[in-house]
Amino acid sequence: MSKLASNEYYDLVRTTNWTPRYVDEAELFPEMMSGARGIPAEAWETFDEPYKVTYSDYVATQREKDAGAYSVKAALERANYIDSADPGWVSTLQAHYGALAVAEFAAATAEARMARFSRAPGNRNMATFGMLDEMRHGQIQLFFPHEHTKRSRQWDWAHKAMHTNEWAAVAARHMFDDMMFTRDSVSVAIMLTFAFETGFTNMQFLGLAADAAEAGDHTFASLISSIQTDESRHAQQGGPVLKILIENGKKDEAQKMIDVIFWRAWKLFSVLTGPILDYYTPLEHRKQSFKEFMQEWIIGQFERQLNDLGLDLPWYWDEFVRALDETHHGMHMGVWFWRPTVWWNPAAGASPEEREWLESKYPGWNATFGRCWDVITENLQKGREELTLPETLPTICNMCNLPVVGTPGDGWNVKDYQLVHEGRLYHFGSEVDRWCFEQDPARYQGHMSVVDRFLAGEIQPQNLAGALLYMSLNPGEIGVDAHNYAWAGVGKQSHAAE
Amino acid sequence: MAIFPLSSNFEGDFVIQLVVVDDASTMDEVAATCAVHSVNRRVAPQPGKVMRVRRHSTGEVYPRDMQVKSAGLLPTETIDVIFSDI
Numbered sequence: 001m002s003k004l005a006s007n008e009y010y011d012l013v014r015t016t017n018w019t020p021r022y023v024d025e026a027e028l029f030p031e032m033m034s035g036a037r038g039i040p041a042e043a044w045e046t047f048d049e050p051y052k053v054t055y056s057d058y059v060a061t062q063r064e065k066d067a068g069a070y071s072v073k074a075a076l077e078r079a080n081y082i083d084s085a086d087p088g089w090v091s092t093l094q095a096h097y098g099a100l101a102v103a104e105f106a107a108a109t110a111e112a113r114m115a116r117f118s119r120a121p122g123n124r125n126m127a128t129f130g131m132l133d134e135m136r137h138g139q140i141q142l143f144f145p146h147e148h149t150k151r152s153r154q155w156d157w158a159h160k161a162m163h164t165n166e167w168a169a170v171a172a173r174h175m176f177d178d179m180m181f182t183r184d185s186v187s188v189a190i191m192l193t194f195a196f197e198t199g200f201t202n203m204q205f206l207g208l209a210a211d212a213a214e215a216g217d218h219t220f221a222s223l224i225s226s227i228q229t230d231e232s233r234h235a236q237q238g239g240p241v242l243k244i245l246i247e248n249g250k251k252d253e254a255q256k257m258i259d260v261i262f263w264r265a266w267k268l269f270s271v272l273t274g275p276i277l278d279y280y281t282p283l284e285h286r287k288q289s290f291k292e293f294m295q296e297w298i299i300g301q302f303e304r305q306l307n308d309l310g311l312d313l314p315w316y317w318d319e320f321v322r323a324l325d326e327t328h329h330g331m332h333m334g335v336w337f338w339r340p341t342v343w344w345n346p347a348a349g350a351s352p353e354e355r356e357w358l359e360s361k362y363p364g365w366n367a368t369f370g371r372c373w374d375v376i377t378e379n380l381q382k383g384r385e386e387l388t389l390p391e392t393l394p395t396i397c398n399m400c401n402l403p404v405v406g407t408p409g410d411g412w413n414v415k416d417y418q419l420v421h422e423g424r425l426y427h428f429g430s431e432v433d434r435w436c437f438e439q440d441p442a443r444y445q446g447h448m449s450v451v452d453r454f455l456a457g458e459i460q461p462q463n464l465a466g467a468l469l470y471m472s473l474n475p476g477e478i479g480v481d482a483h484n485y486a487w488a489g490v491g492k493q494s495h496a497a498e
Numbered sequence: 499m500a501i502f503p504l505s506s507n508f509e510g511d512f513v514i515q516l517v518v519v520d521d522a523s524t525m526d527e528v529a530a531t532c533a534v535h536s537v538n539r540r541v542a543p544q545p546g547k548v549m550r551v552r553r554h555s556t557g558e559v560y561p562r563d564m565q566v567k568s569a570g571l572l573p574t575e576t577i578d579v580i581f582s583d584i
Contacts, residue, residue: 329512330512330513333512333540334512334513337513337539337540371510371542372510372511372512372541374542375539375540376539379539387539388539390535391534391535392515392516392517392535393515393516394513394514394515395513395514395515395516395576403513403514404505404513404514405512405514406512407512408510408511408512408540408541412511414512414513414514415507416514416554418554420572425572425574425575427505451574455516455573
């Protein structure tokens with residue numbers, strides 16, 4: 001029996017905008033879920049995905065990808081790479097898995113929204129594959145760390161993190177919920193696939209894969225490279241949706257969605273990826289600085305994609321470029337100082353050699369962030385570890401749910417962008433965070449940050465022990481310095497946080 | 499006498515932090531409470547200087563003996579604590 005080439009039938013079989021007989025169009029595609037915005041069905045039918053794949057091709061390719069990643073894992077499992085890996089790299093893996101594995105599994109729901117409710121048949125087809133992609137990403141990123149649970153309970157946070165009130169998990173969930181679970185299918189296509197996946201997952205998966213290969217962690221490098229091949233395919237759903245919106249007079253609405261979620265994604269990556277690339281990855285294995293990765297993958301590529309679609313750079317672009325020298329350094333110091341409240345062991349990355357590297361990549365680092373590390377280092381050298389641990393909470397931004405940080409030392413510029421809305425005082429870490437809130441206050445105003453919950457008496461007892469209990473962080477899980485302060489010139493074993 | 503939460507933006511530090519004071523506290527006492535969480539932790543002390551409190555949103559420097567309850571601050575509002583000669 002002859003078999004048609006896929007390009008001979010693809011367009012025909014995915015033209016599935018059939019005329020319903022038992023329900024009307026509005027019941028089949030409720031506006032709340034579809035988000036067609038009054039654009040007619042014929043216009044949505046012009047959706048033209050740049051990457052076309054059939055189900056049989058998809059399954060065959062995915063099987064090969066899984067076989068590749070799983071066989072690398074199996075081959076290297078007995079080498080016990082993790083046991084000899086730098087503790088900073090181990091922390092990188094634990095932070096990555098906890099922040100992303102379950103979130104990726106959840107992303108299947110967002111893809112499913114497009115698969116069911118998009119008015120564009122091509123979008124529905126691609127999203128079906130995207131949904132399967134995200135299930136794979138959830139499963140594989142839970143399975144790979146599972147072999148390490150015998151080494152430390154922190155590895156169990158690959159599964160546990162997103163089910164807790166740990167502050168970083170709250171921040172991640174707030175952003176993912178905003179982007180994936182509470183939007184119509186058109187918004188998901190733009191915010192999740194275009195702005196987040198096109199813009200940022202390259203950073204996490206390709207940037208980190210480069211460092212993983214350098215660090216000799218071929219299991220992790222092959223895993224995340226495998227994931228990224230899926231991301232780069234299903235991320236292409238946003239472009240055609242944007243094209244249709246722009247052609248139908250909805251450019252401003254599309255632009256605003258991109259502007260909101262791009263900033264939100266940037267803030268999340270500033271606390272997740274920034275510290276990993278510039279502080280946790282051992283110095284000799286760093287391919288590029290976080291800023292250099294951002295300049296290449298975000299400023300270069302994303303800017304070009306916006307241009308190609310006829311969209312503008314987000315209105316805050318200059319501030320975003322400026323913040324590349326600042327935000328993640330503050331986020332890193334916050335994570336390290338409040339290290340008992342995370343599920344990994346943060347690497348300080350502030351030895352003399354590492355500080356030299358930071359100064360070369362971020363001129364002025366020593367006179368700003370370095371000033372704080374000077375005090376911390378001296379405290380450790382003089383045996384005053386208690387002064388390097390927190391006795392209060394940081395003020396949390398009511399948009400990104402991350403600490404309000406800025407540049408310390410000689411360039412001190414820390415600012416809180418406050419707003420009183422309906423009698424409640426909100427705190428924001430930047431003008432853009434506040435702007436995001438102001439675009440849709442009803443969406444965000446009910447949320448309580450971890451500090452709001454503390455002040456409302458939800459965290460008991462009202463001290464660090466109570467906070468750890470609230471965040472489900474148990475002994476053996478709470479973070480300590482990854483290198484036991486060797487970077488500061490001391491060899492002291494520390495379990496004070498426990 | 500009632501507890502009053504504030505957000506401390508301490509000169510030279512990298513982060514704003516929650517502090518809880520008494521609303522009868524003077525601004526000097528507030529500055530001292532804020533210093534506990536910044537000075538000698540991430541900010542070097544500045545001997546010979548005094549620490550003054552100012553409203554973050556307006557830059558208004560409060561009198562050193564003014565009580566919190568007289569300053570017109572909202573709960574959790576951010577204050578700057580700055581090193582000053584006077």
